[in-house]
Amino acid sequence: MEREIVRLDMNRDFEAFEELSVISFGEGTNSKRKMYEWLFDKNPYNKSGNMMYLLKEGGKVIGCDGLLPNELYVNGKTVLAAHSVKSMTHPDYKKQGIFRMMTQNSCERGKQDGVDVVIGLANDQSYPAYQKFGWPTLFEKExxxxxxxxxxxxxxxxxxxxxxxxxxxxxxxxxxxxxxxxxxxxxxxxxxxxxxxxxxxxxxxxxxxxxxxxxxxxxxxxxxxxxxxxxxxxxxxxxxxxxxxxxxxxxxxxxxxxxxxxxxxxxxxxxxxxxxxxxxxxxxxxxxxxxxxxxxxxxxxxxxxxxxxxxxxxxxxxxPPKNNMMIANILSDKLTMNEINGHEKWHITQGDGETELDL
Structure with a gap:
């Protein structure tokens, strides 16, 4: 069956997106539609629409990955950053390269929308994959x-x-x-x-x-x-x-x-x-x-x-917190890895990343 990557449409896709979220993260995951409409669709840093993407096989959602854009202050300049969130693969479709494909898609779409750097707080399940992708580790959060x-x-x-x-x-x-x-x-x-x-x-x-x-x-x-x-x-x-x-x-x-x-x-x-x-x-x-x-x-x-x-x-x-490894992938020439690499350079709070959002 043909597969395609589509931008998340709340009216069309939310039930399937919610189902995959529960399968991936358990019953405790936040499944409130209004929250996701605010988080994805109403984000003031969006350029061409929300940056959440689904991999669909027919009407079934088998993968997901996306970005939450916001601004990052780096040594006196402001760049457009985006948190990598909701990386999910349906358990029936593991080991088919879906995680890598969806991550690459997010970075390509982010670059098109002017994102300068993708950052993320990876957990023990996703961190090894990001290492294979060559994403540098900036620090371990405390x-x-x-x-x-x-x-x-x-x-x-x-x-x-x-x-x-x-x-x-x-x-x-x-x-x-x-x-x-x-x-x-x-x-x-x-x-x-x-x-x-x-x-x-x-x-x-x-x-x-x-x-x-x-x-x-x-x-x-x-x-x-x-x-x-x-x-x-x-x-x-x-x-x-x-x-x-x-x-x-x-x-x-x-x-x-x-x-x-x-x-x-x-x-x-x-x-x-x-x-x-x-x-x-x-x-x-x-x-x-x-x-x-x-x-x-x-x-x-x-x-x-x-x-x-x-x-x-x-x-x-x-x-350590569940999501504790800060990783990054630079997409533009507006900043360098040296500028953001190292725990001693960062101020990071509980509001950063997926944990506070119960994702």
Missing amino acids: VYVKPILINNILKRRIKIGFLSSVGNSIYTAYMKNKLKVQMDKEISFEILNTVPKNIQKCWDTYKSKYNVLLVRDYKYLNYRYNERPDVKYITILAKIKNEIIGFAILHNSVANGSKMTSCVEFFTDPTNARYIKSLANVISKYCYDNGIEYVVVGTGLHGKFKNVLLSNGFMITRK
Whole structure:
């Protein structure tokens, strides 16, 4: 039967696309149509339409691969990047070169639409294939976690609910008091349900202090966090005399029966340990105030983020994240591999890649 690669059409293809997603990633994968319409069709960085492509055999979808375009800031210039996402092959059609063919198709279509570099956070299944394709590995992503409430941790260890509750109460009272002493009196905070337009000035003020990161201007943050239809995010602004000196964006959820928050954005002056510490402290305070048991945050090695986090109660997760190998394929002459290669050059957050989108 004849095969063809087509651009994803929500009205025509969504049910088949959803079916392959569940087969490939399990029942827990995000299958909300409105989310995919927002993510693919309404992406403001699209040039000629969405960049998701399906391999069809008759009416059956047997493969998928695509790109999510966005802007990348690299040493003072802005280029068009795209995350590689939704790489899927139907299990009945494995070992037929479909993954390679669909990856090549995405890169060719991306180049036609002006994409300068394709990046991706590969998992243990896809990473060996990208290595065979010759895609360089830029770095291995780290994730940091901070326990806030330890009731569930103690329950697993002590096995006695009363004792674990007492232990949690003592620990929480001590840590909250310690945090109160550490809070910077000159920095105020505002907690919002949306990302405000004046956050643009914060990006403009500090972007030149970074080497490589996704552009976090209002255009991107508004699309990514205000317009997403299936998740509500919390924005925390850090201010000195009404001027925004940093921000964090949080996604509250439940994982393994515990209330947690993922810090999907964490942005301030990367050279200013005081600002970074203040943002980390207010995230912890937010967790205490809202009964959240732990917080996770990601960062690259650029600036002082990692050192400040590790000295303020955060620790590297015991297991690496599912999608942790940052890979890249340069498609134009607007940047070089040397400019983006290396963890020490990057600032990367939990909002980057497929994990936060539950893809």
